[in-house]
Amino acid sequence: MYTLYYSPGSASMVVHLALLEIGAPHELRLVDFDRDEQHGPEYLKLNPRGVVPTLVIDGRPRMESVALLQMLAERHPEAKLIPPPGTPEREAWLQWAVFLSNTLMSSYRLWFYPADLGAEEHDSAVKHAVQRKIEGVWDLLDAQLAAHGPWLLGQEFSGVDLLLTMLMRWSRNMPRPATEWPALKRLADRVRARPSWKKLYEVEGLTEW
Numbered sequence: 001m002y003t004l005y006y007s008p009g010s011a012s013m014v015v016h017l018a019l020l021e022i023g024a025p026h027e028l029r030l031v032d033f034d035r036d037e038q039h040g041p042e043y044l045k046l047n048p049r050g051v052v053p054t055l056v057i058d059g060r061p062r063m064e065s066v067a068l069l070q071m072l073a074e075r076h077p078e079a080k081l082i083p084p085p086g087t088p089e090r091e092a093w094l095q096w097a098v099f100l101s102n103t104l105m106s107s108y109r110l111w112f113y114p115a116d117l118g119a120e121e122h123d124s125a126v127k128h129a130v131q132r133k134i135e136g137v138w139d140l141l142d143a144q145l146a147a148h149g150p151w152l153l154g155q156e157f158s159g160v161d162l163l164l165t166m167l168m169r170w171s172r173n174m175p176r177p178a179t180e181w182p183a184l185k186r187l188a189d190r191v192r193a194r195p196s197w198k199k200l201y202e203v204e205g206l207t208e209w
């Protein structure tokens, strides 16, 4: 049994999408950021960083969205969210999962949470540097998809495409949203047409892309 601690549209989104793609029975527990519930003593026992997501797997609380995506994908190989171990496709999957985590996930933390650097707001030099870093990742991924797409693994959809689309979504109010890169936009359009994406919007009450 799975219990997902989530906040709408946040990093829990990729875990929720994976659960929906798999069709695995799960419970959802809202962590209300407006009430700062992520820093409450009960939640901190599950997730000492005070962030979402946390996925409780058969009673064990686990954290880090990209790791959770991999755990779910491996526990449900029939959903084909990750290629089988020992294959070249698996190598590519791991490469993109770690790349997205190391680059976009960490840069977004800086973009959205200046307090991580001890500031109330970033000065414009820091903001521009983070923005350039994120846009450099879009350049690289767009070139990859234009040459070897439409998916990150080529012809086969997988869990890393869910991850990438979630990360693209977070750029929607940035000066240059990821959808300005054509091959990236094509991938996101395909993911957004999937039943799991539509269902997540319904359940999490999301409206904006």
Ligand SMILES: N[C@@H](CCC(=O)N[C@@H](CS)C(=O)NCC(=O)O)C(=O)O
Pocket: 010, 011, 012, 038, 050, 051, 052, 053, 063, 064, 065, 066, 105, 109, 113
């Ligand atoms: N690397 C973590 C990042 C988690 C994270 O930063 N989550 C944000 C939402 S996207 C959060 O919980 N923010 C609330 C806070 O920091 O107070 C993951 O991928 O799970």
